[in-house]
Amino acid sequence: MNVLVVGGAGYIGSHAVKLLAEVGHTVVVVDNLSRGHREAVPTTIPFYEMPLADTEGLKRVLKRYRIECVMHFAALAYVGESVERPLAYYDNNVAQTVSLLRAMEAAGVDKMVFSSTCATYGEPKVVPIVEETPQEPINPYGRSKLFVEKILADYATSRPAFSYAALRYFNVAGAARDGSLGEDHDPETHLIPSLLLTALGKRPQFVVFGTDYPTPDGTCIRDYIHVEDLCRAHIMVMEALQAGSRLIYNLGIGRGYSVKEVLHSVERVTGRKIPVVYGPRRPGDPAILYADATKIRRELNWTPEYTEIDAIVETAWQWFKDHPDGYRRKS
Ligand SMILES: NC(=O)c1ccc[n+]([C@@H]2O[C@H](COP(=O)([O-])OP(=O)(O)OC[C@H]3O[C@@H](n4cnc5c(N)ncnc54)[C@H](O)[C@@H]3O)[C@@H](O)[C@H]2O)c1
Numbered sequence: 396m397n398v399l400v401v402g403g404a405g406y407i408g409s410h411a412v413k414l415l416a417e418v419g420h421t422v423v424v425v426d427n428l429s430r431g432h433r434e435a436v437p438t439t440i441p442f443y444e445m446p447l448a449d450t451e452g453l454k455r456v457l458k459r460y461r462i463e464c465v466m467h468f469a470a471l472a473y474v475g476e477s478v479e480r481p482l483a484y485y486d487n488n489v490a491q492t493v494s495l496l497r498a499m500e501a502a503g504v505d506k507m508v509f510s511s512t513c514a515t516y517g518e519p520k521v522v523p524i525v526e527e528t529p530q531e532p533i534n535p536y537g538r539s540k541l542f543v544e545k546i547l548a549d550y551a552t553s554r555p556a557f558s559y560a561a562l563r564y565f566n567v568a569g570a571a572r573d574g575s576l577g578e579d580h581d582p583e584t585h586l587i588p589s590l591l592l593t594a595l596g597k598r599p600q601f602v603v604f605g606t607d608y609p610t611p612d613g614t615c616i617r618d619y620i621h622v623e624d625l626c627r628a629h630i631m632v633m634e635a636l637q638a639g640s641r642l643i644y645n646l647g648i649g650r651g652y653s654v655k656e657v658l659h660s661v662e663r664v665t666g667r668k669i670p671v672v673y674g675p676r677r678p679g680d681p682a683i684l685y686a687d688a689t690k691i692r693r694e695l696n697w698t699p700e701y702t703e704i705d706a707i708v709e710t711a712w713q714w715f716k717d718h719p720d721g722y723r724r725k726s
Pocket residue numbers: 401402403404405406407408425426427428429430431432445446447448467468469470471472487491510511512513563564565566567568580
């Protein structure tokens with residue numbers, strides 16, 4: 396298929412671009428580079444530096460490459476930042492998605508795979524989380540993603556040819572197995588990269604956010620899914636879309652690891668002792684989030700290849716060792 400990847404210069408989008416090209420799809424990338432890296436997209440792939448707000452520009456790209464499906468990764472994605480700058484989040488993540496849908500409508504493109512998040516569930520009363528778990532986000536980031544899910548549902552009702560998938564990711568982690576791509580966020584706040592940057596000596600210490608959660612070791616529990624498993628699911632979902640489909644799936648491995656368990660994994664994989672400080676809770680962090688991902692396993696036969704935290708951390712460690720300063724400077 397001819398696929399437009401918006402947000403294709405970001406962490407997850409760039410891995411999706413790589414996999415799509417490897418399995419024979421034709422790929423075009425749009426990204427405004429607000430958070431992404433030009434270096435993460437091969438020069439052989441058409442690249443447009445463009446915001447999703449540019450409806451006319453998007454329309455031209457969609458028509459020129461006869462795009463059949465849009466994979467939509469473009470978003471601002473930090474919970475804390477969303478509390479401080481809610482309007483930026485609603486503009487970027489919601490209003491600009493409407494612009495993208497308008498361009499798709501005008502160009503007659505009727506398939507979208509959308510990056511949603513388990514943050515749309517807020518603080519669920521019951522885990523594991525199933526797709527029917529009530530969506531009650533507790534921050535503007537989660538709400539911005541939930542609003543887009545609702546907009547997609549309404550738009551699909553108005554346009555029977557349209558089909559979409561909303562994939563609710565849990566915590567995406569790791570890097571390309573061949574070492575070519577990885578995670579390079581600025582600022583980097585995610586758990587595994589923060590631990591690895593500390594292991595490399597680029598940060599003096601690692602702070603555990605909260606040790607008084609109602610979990611066995613007192614630290615938060617999350618479900619870490621390898622980025623390549625996640626991207627493989629995207630392609631399976633895209634290929635399953637037919638006029639009128641509305642596919643909603645959780646994407647996680649269905650198993651939770653605590654912050655302390657991930658810390659110990661990083662120490663095992665790197666062979667280095669991490670200097671640790673125990674700090675207060677980070678506002679907005681739910682205690683326990685992990686997926687029941689049986690729906691996508693059952694319906695599309697997707698299974699994650701990476702089910703152990705050490706194997707996921709190993710791929711990320713490879714990337715950080717080779718690229719301690721991210722894409723711009725390789726060691
Ligand atoms: N990383 C995770 O664990 C995680 C978990 C759940 C959901 N998600 C979602 O997955 C998607 C990708 O996340 P990521 O970690 O790769 O983030 P990222 O910041 O690395 O990538 C997002 C990309 O989108 C681009 N972008 C943002 N706004 C844009 C706009 N208005 N126009 C054009 N380009 C724009 C950025 O420049 C960046 O390259 C996001 O939608 C995020 O909300 C991520």
